[in-house]
Amino acid sequence: MSRMLLHICCGPCAPYVVEQLKKEYEVTLYFYNPNIHPYEEYERRLAEARRLALDSDLPFMEEKYDPDNWLTATKGFENEPEKGKRCEVCFDIRLSKTADTAARKGFDVFAAVLSISPHKDSVVINRVGASAGDNHGVKFLEANWKKKEGFKITTRMADSIGFYRQNYCGCVFSLRTRNKRETEKRNA
Numbered sequence: 001m002s003r004m005l006l007h008i009c010c011g012p013c014a015p016y017v018v019e020q021l022k023k024e025y026e027v028t029l030y031f032y033n034p035n036i037h038p039y040e041e042y043e044r045r046l047a048e049a050r051r052l053a054l055d056s057d058l059p060f061m062e063e064k065y066d067p068d069n070w071l072t073a074t075k076g077f078e079n080e081p082e083k084g085k086r087c088e089v090c091f092d093i094r095l096s097k098t099a100d101t102a103a104r105k106g107f108d109v110f111a112a113v114l115s116i117s118p119h120k121d122s123v124v125i126n127r128v129g130a131s132a133g134d135n136h137g138v139k140f141l142e143a144n145w146k147k148k149e150g151f152k153i154t155t156r157m158a159d160s161i162g163f164y165r166q167n168y169c170g171c172v173f174s175l176r177t178r179n180k181r182e183t184e185k186r187n188a
Contacts, residue, residue, distance in 0.1 A: 011048030016154035116145035
């Protein structure tokens, strides 16, 4: 069975994808998300990812939290909308690091759960992932996990497990957008 390094962004997005991939791969979960803000939110999502690994009986790897590198890379894209250029830069940062780790640690393939979200563009994720794989000499498994009700299924699975479900993507800019929407709703 091929060894896969699976990038996960949080616990709730991953159960369905993990269930599917475990059928064909020896999966190791990988948490590298320097985009998550604030640090308390990062810690909360990391704890849920660790819990998923434990509940799924899967190995778990995590990288050091490095928000300064992420902020530097996304400078100039602060006002981009969700699914805009900032997201593409963010995917590149995370998937390039995943590809590098997969190659250095001898994994056969790497993948990401990112495309499970209806707020993420799977075409961009797959293009960025394939490019990162090419650059590091490791295959990227392209997928659109939201197809065939994947998002609904993973949401039900996460709810039954009792995962904390965040209400924004993770970065400071998506948090700002969410807060603005909530303020507008209250003032309407």
